Amino acid sequence: MADPAQGVLQRSVENDAIQKTGRRRWRPQWTARMALIPAMTITIVCFYGFIIWTFVISLTRSRLLPVYKFTGFDQYVRLFANERWWTSMQNLAIHGFLFIGGCMVFGYLLAILIDRRVKAEGMYRTIFMLPLSMSFIVTGVIWQWVMNPGLGLQEAVRALGWDSFEFNWIVRPDRAIYTLAIAGIWQQVGLCMALFLAGLRNIDPNIWKASRVDGIPVWRVYLHIITPMLRTVFFTVFILMSAIVMKAFDLVVALTGGGPGFSSDLPARFVVDHILNRQELGLGAAGAFVLLCTVIAVISPYIYFELKKERGGRGH
């Protein structure tokens, strides 16, 4: 009775029985459910569980280690009274506006240029997307050198004879934040270009034929006909770039280190700094949660449309 071989035999007989009675799909379905366990665990525990955990920590007075003595929303009060936090939020707004705007404008222009049936199109595309393959750390270090006030671009232009040329933004507290946008746009403009180009290539060629017959100048076709048609692409690019901006940590670390002072600090760096280095766990967690709320506010329309599209797609 306790013979294991007997058990195996018994089970295989049962399986045969299941298969013969037409319930054979039960077993693979069960395997499919098992296969989802690792990813499901990660999603539930490491994404949503940890978000809740971070929120709970933000309600405590935790400093070096988590202590579960609740102080209500004190950490949020402290956060919003914190000057560095406001600087970093303000910087996020400035950087976000310049970076997203710059990437979209230049990316769209480059896509239009390439869309005009140029020779060696592949070469330009490869060049424009080259920085994308590099790390933000690499980008930051390169641009820190290019913008070095002593030996970089400023000195190179002065050596050409323009003695009063000034480009020392990276060491100026009131300008350092703009250097982030320059390096960021350089890195990400290729992605915007690729997305816009894909959109342009999907435009019905008859629109071009019709506009040629009507004698409408090319720039007006782009401005008044093509651009409105690409609004979903613009929307997607905007969301993607926003997601990048709000996570921006590496670039600011490598390019300016948040400085001079905290003049080019960003919220993502504020959070990491308070959690890892400053033993202000509760405050960092509060910052992280505010950051998350900002992300949710921006991406929820996108997720909504993605899921709606999904539902519509299954209809036919």
Add this chain to the structure above:
Amino acid sequence: MRYNRLALYGLLILAAIMIMAPVFIMISTSLKSMDEIRNGSIFALPADPGFAAWGKAWFGDCSQALGDQCGGLSSSFLTSVKIVIPALILSVGLGAITGYALAAWKMKWANVMFAALLVGMFIPPQVTLYPLIIMIRELGIFGSIPGLILVHVIWGVAFTTMMFRNFFKTVPEDLLKAARIDGAGFWRLFWHVMLPLSLPILGVAMILQFTYIWNDFLLGLTFGGRSGQPMTVALNNLVGSQFGEKEYNVDMAATMLTALPTLAVYLLSGRLFVRGIAAGAVKG
């Protein structure tokens, strides 16, 4: 009309020069001596190009060594390789299986779970950083390569699942039905039908995951500790903490060395990278 074409090419070439200039400056600076850097323009070609700075960036400067550490990037390069290969295989493999299970096997909660995963892709890593530190520490793998591999799998699975799930959704239902009637179970359908179909998307996912993991900084900084420092973290330390006079040629050589693997993958894979980057852009 001809002037238009001329202006068109002019603008394209100008843009290409502006994108390539920093890359050119990086390479040319790395080949110069410090004297030449101090006295010349960043745009000037190296008068006497040499790989001295590259050697120093790779092996470190053992005359200023602390213990057996010479400070070069070679050891962190190895660390990065040891992280990236297992993390790549595990995250892409798990994503393929999960995406396949979600797409090909009708389950009640499949769409809810997929939506939950999709949202997870947008969560800034800072939000879950501390709980993740505690988890990795409790598992006893904090500050080690296995710890970093696990963290990369956790952060990568949402993206790889999305890619595979969206691809497998396009496989015709009839094909799946036929295979099931022939008696193919979960794994047989996966290995013999779905995986061979998904080779292009597998390539895209591998290339992008390689790029993301290699280029990661935050996770390496947080979870690597001293023994698990990946190349990006080592580069940032090298550039940030030189004693005495800064050696820009060594900095640039180190930057180039860090960028080379992903740059090579990009240039060799060409179209696959372009195809995938749109789908993978959300991960940023």
